[in-house]
Amino acid sequence: MVISVNGHPLALKKGSSFEYISENRLFSGSDAYTLSITFPLKDCPQNIEIFGHINRKDVSLGKIIFDCEIRDKTFYKFGSLTVVEISESEVKCQFLEGRSETNYDKTFDKVYINELNLGQPEIFLPSQIAPGDAFSPSYNDNKYVALPWVNNNSDSGMPHNFVDLHVIEDYEHMNYYTWAEDTKDLTWQPYLIHIIKMIGKEINYDIDLSSLEKDINSRYLLICNTLPGSWDIHEFARALPHWTVDEFFTKLELFLGGEFTIDHRNKKIRFDFTKDILQNLSPVEIDKVVKEFSSQIDSDESNCEYIDVKNLAYNSDDSQAWKYYSCDWFVKERIKSVVTYATISELISENRWMSTWRNTTTRRNTNFNKLLYAEDVDTYFIIRTLSGKKVGEINGNDIIDYKCILQPVNIFGERIVNESEDANEEEIEFMPVSIDYTDDAYGWCIFLNVGAFDETSNHYLDIPSSDMTGTQSSLLAGSKDSNSEYYDKIYLGWWPGVTRTDAKMPYPIVDSIEVKDDWSRHTTWSCFNMRLTGAGSSHSIIHKIDPKRKVSFKFLADTIPDVRAVFFIRGKRYICEKITATFRESGMSQLLKGDFYQIID
Numbered sequence: 001m002v003i004s005v006n007g008h009p010l011a012l013k014k015g016s017s018f019e020y021i022s023e024n025r026l027f028s029g030s031d032a033y034t035l036s037i038t039f040p041l042k043d044c045p046q047n048i049e050i051f052g053h054i055n056r057k058d059v060s061l062g063k064i065i066f067d068c069e070i071r072d073k074t075f076y077k078f079g080s081l082t083v084v085e086i087s088e089s090e091v092k093c094q095f096l097e098g099r100s101e102t103n104y105d106k107t108f109d110k111v112y113i114n115e116l117n118l119g120q121p122e123i124f125l126p127s128q129i130a131p132g133d134a135f136s137p138s139y140n141d142n143k144y145v146a147l148p149w150v151n152n153n154s155d156s157g158m159p160h161n162f163v164d165l166h167v168i169e170d171y172e173h174m175n176y177y178t179w180a181e182d183t184k185d186l187t188w189q190p191y192l193i194h195i196i197k198m199i200g201k202e203i204n205y206d207i208d209l210s211s212l213e214k215d216i217n218s219r220y221l222l223i224c225n226t227l228p229g230s231w232d233i234h235e236f237a238r239a240l241p242h243w244t245v246d247e248f249f250t251k252l253e254l255f256l257g258g259e260f261t262i263d264h265r266n267k268k269i270r271f272d273f274t275k276d277i278l279q280n281l282s283p284v285e286i287d288k289v290v291k292e293f294s295s296q297i298d299s300d301e302s303n304c305e306y307i308d309v310k311n312l313a314y315n316s317d318d319s320q321a322w323k324y325y326s327c328d329w330f331v332k333e334r335i336k337s338v339v340t341y342a343t344i345s346e347l348i349s350e351n352r353w354m355s356t357w358r359n360t361t362t363r364r365n366t367n368f369n370k371l372l373y374a375e376d377v378d379t380y381f382i383i384r385t386l387s388g389k390k391v392g393e394i395n396g397n398d399i400i401d402y403k404c405i406l407q408p409v410n411i412f413g414e415r416i417v418n419e420s421e422d423a424n425e426e427e428i429e430f431m432p433v434s435i436d437y438t439d440d441a442y443g444w445c446i447f448l449n450v451g452a453f454d455e456t457s458n459h460y461l462d463i464p465s466s467d468m469t470g471t472q473s474s475l476l477a478g479s480k481d482s483n484s485e486y487y488d489k490i491y492l493g494w495w496p497g498v499t500r501t502d503a504k505m506p507y508p509i510v511d512s513i514e515v516k517d518d519w520s521r522h523t524t525w526s527c528f529n530m531r532l533t534g535a536g537s538s539h540s541i542i543h544k545i546d547p548k549r550k551v552s553f554k555f556l557a558d559t560i561p562d563v564r565a566v567f568f569i570r571g572k573r574y575i576c577e578k579i580t581a582t583f584r585e586s587g588m589s590q591l592l593k594g595d596f597y598q599i600i601d
Contacts, residue, residue, distance in 0.1 A: 001584075003069070006066065012585055019582055024576055028305060036094060037093050074559050081096075113237060114237050116202040118235065125185060135499065147161060151448060152447045152448060163178060164179075165504050187228065209271055212271055217494070217529070220494050224433040257538035286594075306545060306575065308543060312414060313426075327409055328414055344374035351367055359399065359402065377513050379513050383407070386404065389402075411513075412531060446507055500523075552594065553596060560592065563578065573598070574599060576596050580593045
């Protein structure tokens with residue numbers, strides 16, 4: 001066995017050994033590392049020449065990192081060697097490889113995405129661009145668009161980028177938009193891929209997003225975070241959360257169901273979908289199992305860190321639409337009385353007569369207040385009242401006709417794997433944007449809760465944020481050391497630029513199922529599936545395991561198998577948590593130990 005630093009072999013301490021641990025990152029978020037490796041310094045000019053006089057008091061342990069290789073027959077790993085303890089006679093180090101090496105790195109610890117220069121739009125006045133161009137991704141090379149949205153935090157529900165729809169009779173597909181009279185300035189939403197590329201440019205890293213770019217569903221993910229035009233804050237970065245670059249990529253991994261590989265040494269970043277990585281791995285068969293093995297049964301399922309046994313949930317949101325989007329409690333409460341239909345077409349057909357409801361009509365023995373379910377699209381619905389119009393009086397009481405729609409509910413409910421109160425849960429902070437109804441004149445659009453810089457910045461002077469100048473708002477925010485932000489989440493929608501012929505304004509798609517307001521039909525969109533459960537979700541469970549039963553096998557092998565592969569052991573399939581190998585001066589021991597969970601069919 002040879003351990004080298006910058007191509008120079010190191011001398012090991014006589015009789016020393018160390019353990020090399022290869023972990024499955026779907027459990028721990030790490031890849032591979034060693035326990036302490038001891039190298040002699042005293043009377044060892046070979047190591048002193050490599051390490052130098054690192055035992056000086058002015059040397060900081062956190063900064064002593066070397067490029068390192070470990071070679072032993074067919075075994076080869078390249079990573080970092082970090083110093084953990086120094087004395088005059090010896091130095092103790094730890095080898096880190098892959099994600100373990102990246103986790104240790106501090107390059108992006110103080111680099112915040114909302115403080116980077118991520119660009120800004122070139123046009124701010126409606127007179128400079130037609131609505132159709134502002135809504136088209138291709139007009140700005142798939143960088144950004146200016147879709148209508150409502151500032152839900154302003155007293156009046158301030159509209160932005162609103163347009164009026166002009167219908168050309170007998171030419172349904174030739175309808176056109178003009179900017180609404182109160183649209184004085186434009187605000188823009190950037191595409192996710194564009195922002196990732198701009199982050200890479202700012203941190204001077206090459207970014208390979210080919211997996212996202214060739215996937216049409218991912219290509220059109222739009223970041224909907226934006227700020228009112230009257231604030232005069234146009235930089236895209238200013239509407240992003242105060243996350244470090246590492247936090248941004250880690251949180252995005254959880255949303256996309258993928259992995260960013262960050263190579264600090266060569267300044268490169270690559271994204272891959274986890275399912276694609278696992279599908280390309282060949283299964284591993286272990287046939288040389290040593291008789292001794294142990295089976296550990298743990299009643300506490302939370303001790304298992306495998307991502308597919310964790311509950312997943314989106315971060316909570318204060319918008320009214322989110323109350324419909326995520327309401328597990330409501331579905332559980334009504335599930336015993338749910339009215340089930342085989343198809344959504346059948347559900348629409350049998351309930352269409354309730355699209356308009358007069359308040360003088362009895363609701364008894366109807367589905368008006370029931371939970372409805374369509375099996376073919378795996379979606380729950382309720383009948384939601386949107387607006388009311390007075391059509392007369394009777395005995396001094398108003399007669400009102402209400403407009404009702406089929407409202408999908410709990411489409412972004414939790415992925416619940418474990419019902420226990422102490423179950424492990426991961427929270428996703430890249431969220432589907434809220435799409436809600438404005439009024440009968442403008443219909444549906446984006447709703448955003450734009451926060452002030454901090455809790456007191458606009459209330460302290462009792463001035464609405466929309467009435468502040470950008471300079472005033474920045475001043476009230478204080479210095480960047482205050483970690484201020486307008487949004488603490490990133491809101492996403494899917495926008496390929498295809499406007500609906502029946503929509504009064506364009507808005508991004510957040511789910512694959514939409515029912516027309518007039519109940520005439522439903523639309524199935526082939527968009528990025530942001531649901532946490534169900535077919536097609538990027539969070540569908542890849543391998544189901546029993547988290548209570550961990551099995552440890554000792555087996556013989558000439559090299560460490562890929563810990564992320566599916567293992568065949570004694571006729572059963574397993575997912576591996578980690579494999580431990582022992583290295584001595586003579587090389588790696590053939591006796592390995594692995595911790596596994598059986599795959600449940």
